[in-house]
Amino acid sequence: MRELSEAKPIILKIGGSVITDKNGELAARTEVINRLAEEIGKAGVKNLIIVHGGGSFGHPTAQKYGIKEGLKDEAQKVGFAETHHVMTVLNGLVMDSLVWHNIAAFSIASSCCVVTENGRINLCDDTILKSLRKMGFVPVLYGDAVLDAKLGFTVLSGDQLVTYLAQKLGASKIIIGVDTDGLYNADPKVEKSAKVYTRLTLGELEKVKSKLGGSTASDVTGGMLGKISELAPAVEQGIPVVMVNASKANRVYKALIGEKVEGTVIEKE
């Protein structure tokens, strides 16, 4: 699947909970977006691909209209249009910041090149993505409302897209920017003594997963479990995942330049 003819990209995922206030609606954290753009510019990594999530833009709208579950009712169509639209608005804020920080970043709406089947990517035209990379641009993609061969339409998560691209392009590393310090051995909101794993192998992760799965089903844990399941196949293929707190200054920067950074590294062995 991996195309060896090209340089290996680093894929940076920026969580929706980092760049938006998930308790609000359409509430962007522009100061965080600007700080991250500055860190990305300062790192100056070549072969970078950025993917961001939807946070309080995509999720409430998608939920309101049941977009993830597919087309069942004509009235959902405007909801599908609206979900894509609010994602382009959030993406616009990210692009604005990147471009003003002098980064040659170019947005690619996932809905313009991806079609899923029952929620999983089964078609992805990467002609433009490849050309942009070859020319030295930083492609920026995002979780989006996309067409689905079986469901009519659905929601594509940024995490699924990250793993797909990492596997297809043979990424050297995946950096996951979240709003916690990494993977904890217990829910830090419940247990004060919870500690961050600095490094986990896939085998160790499997044990942690079941442990986490048995804990209180808070949103953060649920979100993390879903994230881990999506990312595991990339790790299995030998692509390390570095999970850092993108809400804190310089964590993403350090991860980008390969410096030691607080967070959780997940590796195959």
Place this chain on the structure above:
Amino acid sequence: MRELSEAKPIILKIGGSVITDKNGELAARTEVINRLAEEIGKAGVKNLIIVHGGGSFGHPTAQKYGIKEGLKDEAQKVGFAETHHVMTVLNGLVMDSLVWHNIAAFSIASSCCVVTENGRINLCDDTILKSLRKMGFVPVLYGDAVLDAKLGFTVLSGDQLVTYLAQKLGASKIIIGVDTDGLYNADPKVEKSAKVYTRLTLGELEKVKSKLGGSTASDVTGGMLGKISELAPAVEQGIPVVMVNASKANRVYKALIGEKVEGTVIEKE
């Protein structure tokens, strides 16, 4: 080239000079955008495709960095990114209005599916466009900064895209919304007695073209000549073009529902 298996779409082009103030910079006419969204919603045409221009969003940015002429200098790269970005911002305003008027409109960035060669479309992946149409969505495209196989990148005009799509999809009609009442027999800014042609054949247009070409080379005339040259191949294929003043209320609405309307109709014979 035309695919007969599908219903014939109407393609509506909305000029950048209609939805923006070309004398400003990044100056959108949101009240005009809202009125047009209302007219489009009221008309409720099935099989509609919308294409809009760049006006004071795309053009000044593209000019500043010489994007149309292609990649000659590394410094242009951020300019290319910026040109695409400002176009997505203008498109966002259009989409916002369409969605709030309950239209299931879905934006497709031209740069995500078109690659040109020396400025002419030579690749256009229309997988998503076709699926969207089949499902009853209104695809919305726009003039954009696109990748070019020879030049690296360039500017794709909305007019070229309109003719390309009209020919490929076998459109029933092209409606061109401009900021004048149609094609004049002289420059209306110079000659008070200038009159609008109500109907022109391609042969008659050829004569008018040379006449207009010989008149004062004002921006409007230059713009019109370029527009006509782009549209002529579609007319040649039997697709009528209706040019109306989209800056005036109900002209686009009447053209959409096929009612008699002030403007210029261009037909093959």
